Amino acid sequence: MGLAEIAAGVSTTTEQDERGVASVDATGRDLAARLEAFADDLPCEPATAAAVADAYVGGAAVDAAGHAADVAPVTAAKALHRLGFEGLSPVTATGERVLEDYLSGRVSRADARGLLGVSDAAFALATYLATHDPIDGARGVVEGALENERTASVAKRDALDATMPDADEWA
DSSP: OOHHHHHTTOOOOOOOOOOOOOOOOOOSSOHHHHHGGGGGGSSSOHHHHHHHHHHHHTTOOHHHHHHHTTSOHHHHHHHHHHTTOOOOOSSOHHHHHHHHHHHTTSSOHHHHHHHHTOOHHHHHHHHHHHHSOOOTTHHHHHHHHHHHHHOHHHHHHHHHHTTSOOHHHHO
């Protein structure tokens, strides 16, 4: 059996996805000012949402990011979700299916909450996250505004820069 016989009937079915043009807006405007465009859709003031996002991107947990912005952790989680951050639901993937059943009316609230085994606050947060999509374009605004501050290579460069002698000392 030759290569031609082996390859007979083989065809390519994969197509390339259109991704569009990637862009990053690392302008000098602060994040709070840039989030003003989304003020009506945010669960808190744009300045508060900016403070939450800044703390969260900086490595703080959701509750710590909320405390840093002087809001409840639930509000911080809602703001981060609306800004496009993922992984904020207090329920598992199985729990999200139970939540879908509750939202579609197949399961009562009491039964859904009992099956999930979460607090009222966690159930309310999971419901909010399931019923509110991230705001279109908000994640790009956050990434663009915080990019220069959070780039790993910039952070490493700045940390190493402090240990290096001035150029004048080498001359």
